[in-house]
Amino acid sequence: xxxxxxxxxxxxxxxxxxxxxxxxxxxxxxxxxxxxxxxxxxxxxxxxxxxxxxxxxxxxxxxxxxxxxxxxxxxxxxxxxxxxxxxxxxxxxxxxxxxxxxxxxxxxxxxxxxxxxxxxxxxxxxxxxxxxxxxxxxxxx
Numbered sequence: 001x002x003x004x005x006x007x008x009x010x011x012x013x014x015x016x017x018x019x020x021x022x023x024x025x026x027x028x029x030x031x032x033x034x035x036x037x038x039x040x041x042x043x044x045x046x047x048x049x050x051x052x053x054x055x056x057x058x059x060x061x062x063x064x065x066x067x068x069x070x071x072x073x074x075x076x077x078x079x080x081x082x083x084x085x086x087x088x089x090x091x092x093x094x095x096x097x098x099x100x101x102x103x104x105x106x107x108x109x110x111x112x113x114x115x116x117x118x119x120x121x122x123x124x125x126x127x128x129x130x131x132x133x134x135x136x137x138x139x140x141x
Contacts, residue, residue: 001091004080007129008045010056012065012073019044019057028055032137034108039065043108077115079127088128089114104128110135 013019023030023046031047031054041060048054058076060066068076082088085104093099100115107113110133116126 001088004082006053007079007081007127008054008056009078010058010076010127012058012060012068012076014059014066014071014073016042016044016059018073019059022057032108032135034136036107038105038107039063041065045108077125077127079113079129082128082130085112085114085128085130092116092120100125104130108136109133 011019011022013022022028023044028046031045033042033044035042036058039058039060040062041058043059044057046054046057056079058065060068065076068074089099089104097120098117100117104112104114107129110131112130112132114128116128118125
């Protein structure tokens with residue numbers, strides 16, 4: 001696999017208000033908000049800056065993510081950008097590794113994603129992200 005560029009860091013939080021407090025505390029700017037049907041979660045992406053990748057704040061409404069870290073939330077994953085998420089997944093599977101999903105799922109309207117099961121990556125959940133369309137920035141701040 002060729003060297004990967006970090007796309008974002010995903011942080012699970014129980015409420016939107018907590019995400020907004022962190023955004024304000026660190027002087028971050030909201031790039032866009034979205035909803036991930038596959039995981040029943042709202043999200044807020046912060047903007048790319050000259051020296052950093054964005055943070056994705058994930059606010060789950062149901063499912064396993066609501067129980068993440070005992071329901072308190074925390075750093076959930078590190079995401080890498082790939083040109084073809086299915087090809088990257090097959091490359092990892094050819095090494096005997098397993099992906100979380102059988103095939104890539106829709107993230108927001110602009111990306112599809114899959115995750116390497118953390119038992120193969122020192123307990124860290126890594127997401128593979130492929131951009132498939134323009135970001136829908138219709139719901140600003």
